[in-house]
Amino acid sequence: MGKPTGFLEIERQDRTYEPAKARLKTWKEFVRPLAEPALREQAARCMDCGIPFCHQGCPVNNQIPDFNNLVYRDQWKAALENLQSTNNFPEFTGRVCPAPCEASCTLNIDDNPVTIKTIECQIVDRGWEEGWIRPEPSPRGTGKRIAIAGSGPAGLACAQQLARAGHAPTVFEKSDRIGGLLRYGIPDFKMEKPLIDRRIKQLEAEGVIFRTEFEVGATVSVQRLLDDYDVLVMAGGAEAPRDLEVPGRELEGVHYAMDFLTQQNKRGAGDPEDRAAPGGSTISAQGKHVVIIGGGDTGSDCIGTSNRQGAASVVQLEIMPRPPEREDKALTWPDWPLKLRTSSSQDEGCERDFAVATRRAIGRDGRITALDCVRLEWVAGSEGAMRMQEVEGSGFELKADLVLLAMGFTGPRKAGLVEQSQVELDPRGNVAANVVDYRTSAPKVFACGDMRRGQSLVVWAIREGRQCARAVDEYLMGATKLPR
16 A cells, blocks of 8 residues: 555545636646646555455456556556556546546545546546556457447447457447547547547557448448358447427427437537538537426536536526435445535626426527426335425426436437347346347347446446457457456
């Protein structure tokens, strides 16, 4: 471990942000890294807790106490090697992961966990700065070809692991750029896209082939890929958005959150408006009263994007009650707790309202003008189960020029890839694949990431991609070659 008494002597310190007024003027990242001496002090806080519960909180099984100790001892290159032995893309998770490892940290019992996410991010950022991160191509090939549908974090992690094992993976992406959710779902101010581009160059040097604007199930049939490749990996994500089924949903000005976010990211990439919003379908918050339905990360991303575009006002509605300010540690630790969280985007300016349902969208001349809303409360049902019901007389109208639906996703899109593969689906509508070998009901077809497990985190997608690659390798070679 690091310093045995570090957690007793050193207070928790984390990265800070640029002031809200300053960061709203740019689409750049605004996190201020810790100075190296301060970061090493934070690593020294990692205690000899006997059972490192942070391991259970980390989906990719990062060896957190180990790399903390190496940073404390100024062994940065060794810390990077340790980190990348479990996580293909720490610069992604170090920016957008909600850090369940910190919730599981033993020091979180008194609300002062080790700054694990910050340490992880600065290890890999230094690795790039020092030139320590380089392609690691396999010395010899196996002759086995794998088609991977989807270039999000699961598909990329799967492709990299397979290439390093000597196989020949080809990643098919229906969009014009590689990255999936990383590219078009996460705003630039949370994660700048050159971070993806440099990883793509690394993967290409390791033997991964990329095909953009190539949709499996449309551009090419599933059967054609199964004829040409030894294995097909379905890593297309959970892209079917949950809709708002109320009268007036068809009004102009009501959009899915991902359509809104994708357009802005395309503009940030330098695309002209006719490419960012084909057919004149521009979605802009400038000068508008924006209402975002959904209280999760996607809704938060819409808040930050709307404010940067110059919205007149931003309101975020959540159907669930307002969470408590603090969790009950005795009840929740070391699991992920339910408590009120305020994101950097919410802190930049928005009104948040909880336990609110939308009854209908109100419009004039075909455009949205307001939402008819009502407040909810939890009551005991006839069999004792709790259910939500409207509070009598609590209806109200909310002015709205732009409504963004950020209510999560119901699973993968069924048309094309899923239908043509004829794989079985689980009760939630995701592709059914065993968590041990990631094989679906269709011969030669594997599935991983959100397409298999449903809407989840980037860190879970990386884990799924790595483990699916291991399963594919075992299937092709009959031997274990890849780390779990």
